[in-house]
Amino acid sequence: MEIPSALGELDAESRADERPADHQQELRLWLRLLTCSTLIEGEIRGRLRARFDVTLPRFDLMAQLEKAPEGMTLGELSRRMMVSNGNVTGLAERLVEQGLLERRPHPTDRRAAFLRLTDAGHAAFAAMAAEHAGWIAQLFTDMDSDEIAALMRLLGRLKQSVRAADGRTS
Amino acid sequence: MEIPSALGELDAESRADERPADHQQELRLWLRLLTCSTLIEGEIRGRLRARFDVTLPRFDLMAQLEKAPEGMTLGELSRRMMVSNGNVTGLAERLVEQGLLERRPHPTDRRAAFLRLTDAGHAAFAAMAAEHAGWIAQLFTDMDSDEIAALMRLLGRLKQSVRAADGRTS
C-alpha cells in the first residue's frame, strides 16, 4: 500500500492528466498479441500456398460461404470478413474465374448479388479445411485444454472491450 | 474415465488417425485471436491516417528504429518486423523520400546499409507514439490489470507453442 505523502503534493489521480500516463502494460500486450497472430497467419498462409496453391484471403472467403449454404451477399461477406467492400469484389471475381464460386442476382434487390460455393468449391474447401484444422491444432500443441479455455475467455473480454471503446470513440 | 469396450474395437488412440480429430476448440480460439488483432489493427490504422496521415507499416518501422539509436540494417529490420526483405526495401524508400529516414552505408560490410531516423523522424515519431499509446490503452479500458497480466502470460505460452511447432514442421 502506498501512502500519499504530505501537504501540497498531488496524488496519483491528479497527476494522471499532467504526466504521460503509463500504458506500458497495454502496449506490450498489444505487441505480443500481434506477434502471435502474425506468426500463426504466416504459417497458415505458407502451408495453404505450398499444399493447395491458394491464398489465405480466398480460403477465408470460402470458409464464410461454407457456413451459408443458401449464399450470401457481397456486403454481408465484407462485414463478416471485416474487410472493405472493394476487397470482396476482387476476391470473389478471382474465385468465380477459378470456378469455385457462383454469382447470381439477388431475387428481390437488383443492387445486390448472392455468392455461393459451386460443387467444385465445396469439394476444394472440404479438403483444405480438414488439413487446416490439423495445422492449427499443431500450432497450439503445447497449450493444454485449460489454457485454451482461459485464453478464449480473456480474448472474449478483450473483444468486448475493443468494441465498447470503438463505440465511445472520440 | 472411459472404459474401452469389447473385443475388436479400437481404442481412442488408434482411432485418432482414422477419424477427423476434434480441433474445434483450437480453431475457435484462432478465430477469436484473429478477430481481436484485426479489430485493434483497423482501429489504430484509421487513427494514424486521420490524425497523422501515416500508414501503420511506416509507424511500425519507425518504432523499431526508435529503439536503435545507432541504426539498424534492412535485414535486421525485416526480421524484427516479421515481414519480407523486399517489403522493407520499399517502406524504407518511401520514408527516406519523406525525409523521416536516413540511409547510410554499413561501415564494414558493403552489401549492407544502415537505416536511422532523422531528427524530423524522431520528432514525428515521438508525437505519434504518445497518442498511439493512449489509443491502445483506451481499447483495453475494460480489462483490469490482472486480466491483462493473465493474457500476457497465456499469449507468451502460445507464442512459445507456435515457435516450437514451427521448428518441428513436417
Added chain:
DNA sequence: CAAATATCTTTCAAGCCTAAAATATTTTGC
C-alpha cells in the same frame, strides 16, 4: 409521388506484401 437519403456494389489510385530470382559481397573450407 418526388426529393432526399440510404444501401449495394464497383472502380480507382495508392500502397502493402510475399515468394522467387537476380545481384553483390562476404565467409568458409579446402
Added chain:
DNA sequence: GCAAAATATTTTAGGCTTGAAAGATATTTG
C-alpha cells in the same frame, strides 16, 4: 587463395487492401 556456400539487398510479378468517389437501385419522408 579460390571455389563454394552463405548473407544482404533489390527487383519483379502477382495478389491483397484500403479509402474515397461514383453508379445503380431502394427506402424514407415531406
